[in-house]
Amino acid sequence: MIGNDFYTLELSNVFYSGQVEPGSCMQRIIGNIKTGVILKDVSMSVHSGEVLAVLGSKGSGKKALLDVISRRVQGPVRGQILLNNQPMGVCLFQQRCGYVTHKCDLIEGLTVEQTLYYTPTRLTGYLKKSKVKQVMADMALSQVSNRCIENLTKSEYRRLMIGIQLIKDPVILLLDEPTWDLDPLNTYLVVSILSNAAKKYGSAVVLTMEKPRSDVFPFLDRVLYLCLGDTVYAGGTRQMLEYFDAIEFPCPQLENPLMYYLCLSTVDRRSRERFLESNHQIAELVEKFKIEGGIYRKGTVITPTHPAEYKSPLLLGKIGAFNVAWTIYVRLLAATLSFKKSGIKQACLRLFLIPLYFALLWVFYRNTGLYQHTFVTRSGLVLNSLAGVYFLAVLNTVLLYPVYRTRYFQESQEGLYGGTIFLLTYNLVSIPFSFLSCLAAGAIIFPIIGSFENPMEYLYFSLILWACYMFAEQHTMASLMIVKDHLLAAIFNIYIICVCLTLSSGILRSIKGLQDWLFLITYATQPRYAAAFLNRQVFLFKDLNKPLPFDLKHNCTNMNLIETSILNGIANPYCRYASGQSFLSERYARDPGDNIFNGILDADLNIGITFAFTLGMIVFNMFLYLIPLPAFVKAKFRE
Structure with missing residues (x-):
């Protein structure tokens, strides 16, 4: 030996x-098992x-x-x-x-x-x-x-x-x-x-x-x-x-x-x-x-020379947390950047899936033009941009995360590391990839709704997309802690996202049309703030602060007549929105005297709260993965 x-x-x-x-x-939860x-x-x-x-x-x-x-x-x-x-x-x-x-x-x-x-x-x-x-x-x-x-x-x-x-x-x-x-x-x-x-x-x-x-x-x-x-x-x-x-x-x-x-x-x-x-x-x-x-x-025992002497103590102490974290991080990075089939698949999903989706959006929305229909079209572009990063975050997570999640449950049983180290190392790998991916996606779609003359506007647009992606990823990771089936986890998270987008984005349904109790619920959803920031950024663009024609034949220059006809209850068949500001007022102003631009559409507040949701979800996951789960929940990831 x-x-x-x-x-x-x-x-x-x-x-x-x-x-x-x-x-x-249910029997295991209530303890009704034989x-x-x-x-x-x-x-x-x-x-x-x-x-x-x-x-x-x-x-x-x-x-x-x-x-x-x-x-x-x-x-x-x-x-x-x-x-x-x-x-x-x-x-x-x-x-x-x-x-x-x-x-x-x-x-x-x-x-x-x-x-x-x-x-x-x-x-x-x-x-x-x-x-x-x-x-x-x-x-x-x-x-x-x-x-x-x-x-x-x-x-x-x-x-x-x-x-x-x-x-x-x-x-x-x-x-x-x-x-x-x-x-x-x-x-x-x-x-x-x-x-x-x-x-x-x-x-x-x-x-x-x-x-x-x-x-x-x-x-x-x-x-x-x-x-x-x-x-x-x-x-x-x-x-x-x-x-x-x-x-x-x-x-x-x-x-x-x-x-x-x-x-x-x-x-x-x-x-x-x-x-x-x-x-x-x-x-x-x-x-x-x-x-x-x-x-x-007792059988036949090979007696050692000095059976009473044990040259090393039984308890050696745990491995250093930094060494464990570094090993897990490098392992995740090696698996992601591998030139093998699995590594190429992971890298493509992390880097190119979102830009590819936004390239398709660019194909459909590139010829919007500066006409009255651009208000509805751009509103749809904002919705598709938000829904895209949310849904693709869920898709990427259910495709990439479960194998690491299951390996974590198995290695945690061996006492190698806990949930905090696992999530920290996984996020350190995921965050840079998602940031680069959202930057590329923003560069593809932003020229349709803005101008690169002000690079900060492009950066803010990309950061909002990134915050939404990270939030959906963390939300899906939280559900995958106890849900083993990938399809069920994806359906659950996509359903939650659809409800939040419908309720609080102000796109599918105007905020001012919500009942008071539904309006209060929107404060607890990230899409409210992300959509408000993007809508303000899109519809206060300089090309939308003036009356737009309906098409080449019908002009909308006499906006006083338009506003008078609207007040008198006469529907104008061509010109509905006087500017991007009037479009936002229709979607967000609950009362005629509301100053929505210092309230619900406040840019600094919306971008801050959007990232606060993301950071809060990351911290919540850190605590969630520290909570001891019932043995029957963890067992299904090991069997």
Whole structure:
């Protein structure tokens, strides 16, 4: 073994009660779920350099045992779980142990080497690079080091998942079904690699298997057979044959002993008679092991030279927050700027989707002309600009964010970092891209509604678009915290945006036509302020401060007659708006004497509150991701 330290994981009389049947979301919220005893008086031990296989049929409690050891369960646990005679707590497990779950969602666009290197550890620089190369060699991944993870085979992906945990030098490594759905050759490869890694690094490996093959028998130092939470056998693999011979259950020749005794420990449900017979037989096996299995439980231990000396303390302290944040940030940046298919897709969505949309708007709105219809046309342009950045922000977020969200939930279970670091690093990557994208979009569409003679007007236009984009992105990220389905999250957020735009933008429905209680609600929506700022910017443009003709044939120069006809209730068939100011008054003035330009259309107030909504949503998300979620909510992102 590379490490000279010797570690022992011991479980003594462990009982665990938890949920035994799946329940609906509402049942879980109100606590109306069926619970029962899942693990019953389980005792076992495993030492450095050993591989222990937990065997049992589906529902036997294999995964529950790993969750109990890793302290991830929510139900009551009785008994002792000790690492070198110290109680196994959450902090101790997260710092010194590793857990390879059945499913792990790695970040697309990264290569195998990048995925390993960007795993937060205490190692940095040259030492970390050396460790990555060593782990890739041990996991037989050196030949695919530059291959993207989405192009890996099942076996390579599983070995990469194991390598991510080995990078952290765990003294105890738990694995949930690492050979599931692998062919015989790759099953043999994975188990042999785990055995070699256990002896090389001095780790104690605990893995679950549902269908063990005979060729993995030599690599298993210990086995634990479970049936409905009861222990049928726990001890050395080679002593297992001796034990079952002693209780008159010898393994027939040419049979796979691992599979034979697994079948012996499984309830036969093919008929009522077989169910009762097998259930009675298993109950006898459990009782016999309680009486006669004590001497087999310890198995053969490779005694270290100085078993009482542990050269490194169990608790090493957490990794520095700055180092973790920097690693996560660089990983996000590498995935986004990757020249692989996934990276190109992310970069295109972040940089070019919004400018492409505004290029289409430019095609449709470029020939608006300075006629009466330009008031309605430009109003539609403002609406489409706002709706576009809102909807595209939702689309980008549901396409790009979930993979990082799911990886965060998985890594937060390992205690690597929390929600604040995750959101901070994600925003540091997202904000520059969205800012450049909105600047480009503003440059495309602004010439239709303004002039580059005053660059500050263009900058304000682009900043409003950017603030709206960021708000919708943060709002969608908040909903994706608890909503796993991308489509449902998109529909929910788009519905909210549509309601806000209809209610408070003053475009689809004038502000002055709203009832008082609806008007008060508009104060709590960002589109009210963003639309008011853009409408003022568009309709107070110098080319709109004079009467505009209806078309080439009908002029609107005599505005006194127009205003008189309007006051007398006579509809003018051609000229409705005397100027951009009269258009804004129609949309926003609730009373004839209102000074809307120092009130609802105040430019400084509107741009300030628009950004205040965005900043407020970012801060709200920071707090939201610190709130402990129910286990069943977080579990759906890990399973």
